[in-house]
Amino acid sequence: MAKSNTEKKVLPLLEPIIENLQLELVELEFVKEGANWYLRVYIDKDGGVNIDDCEAVSRALEAKLDETDPIEQAYVLEVSSPGIDRPLRKDADFEKYKGEMIDIKLYQALDGKKQYQGKLLGLTDGVIALEEEDGTIRNFVQKDTADVRLAVIF
Numbered sequence: 106m107a108k109s110n111t112e113k114k115v116l117p118l119l120e121p122i123i124e125n126l127q128l129e130l131v132e133l134e135f136v137k138e139g140a141n142w143y144l145r146v147y148i149d150k151d152g153g154v155n156i157d158d159c160e161a162v163s164r165a166l167e168a169k170l171d172e173t174d175p176i177e178q179a180y181v182l183e184v185s186s187p188g189i190d191r192p193l194r195k196d197a198d199f200e201k202y203k204g205e206m207i208d209i210k211l212y213q214a215l216d217g218k219k220q221y222q223g224k225l226l227g228l229t230d231g232v233i234a235l236e237e238e239d240g241t242i243r244n245f246v247q248k249d250t251a252d253v254r255l256a257v258i259f
Contacts, residue, residue, distance in 0.1 A: 111144070111176055112133050112134065112135050114175035115133065115144065115166075115170070115175060115176070116133060118166065118169040118173060119162075119169075122162060122165040125165075126158065126162060126165075127150065128148045128149065128150050128154065128158060129148065129149045129150060130147075130148060131147040131149050131187040131191065131192065131194070132145070132146075132147040132187065132194065133145070133147075135176075141181055142176075142178055142181070143180060143181050143182075143183055144176070144180050144183070145184075145185070146162060146163075146166065146182075146184045146185075147184075147185060147186065147187040147192075148184065148185075148186065149187055149191070153186060154186045159186070160184075162184045163182060163184040166182065166184070170182070189255065190255055190256070190257050191254060192252065192253065192254050193255070196228060199225065199228035199233065200227070202225055202255060203227050204224060205224070205225055205255055205256075206223065206225075206255070207223070207224075207225045207235065207255055207256055208220065208222050208252075208253070208254050208255075208256045209233065209235060209245055209250055209252070210250065210252040210253075211250055211251060212250070213249070215243075221235060221237065221243060221245070222237070222238075223235040223236050223237040223238065226242070228247065231247045231248065232244050232245065233245045233246075233247055233250065233253065
């Protein structure tokens with residue numbers, strides 16, 4: 106999950122907080138947007154998170170970050186839910202959301218397309234199986250996917 110050195114420093118501080126509050130860490134990212142750096146924490150739990158969950162994580166993590174000071178530059182801390190188009194990253198995500206509609210974006214086009222939507226059949230040995238609306242079964246190597254998310258269908 107953690108990719109940058111900053112994320113690797115923050116993750117061990119964050120994990121006990123998440124566990125203590127009985128939440129799930131969906132994603133952690135440290136990104137620069139414009140002139141500002143953002144430390145973003147996406148959390149979830151069965152039934153969804155609320156503002157109190159986000160506030161609890163924010164306050165606890167803020168205290169740990171102030172105590173240990175692992176981030177050199179100024180940044181904005183944001184804690185939120187992953188949203189209805191939640192990213193699927195961990196193996197457990199693919200198991201939990203099996204049978205749900207997902208969107209897959211690829212780094213490189215496959216059969217002339219970079220985006221696919223369909224029912225998640227599962228993840229096996231790094232391969233995501235998807236059933237398209239017309240019944241076509243497609244397999245995608247997970248490392249070749251740029252993004253996999255729950256589909257938002259209206």
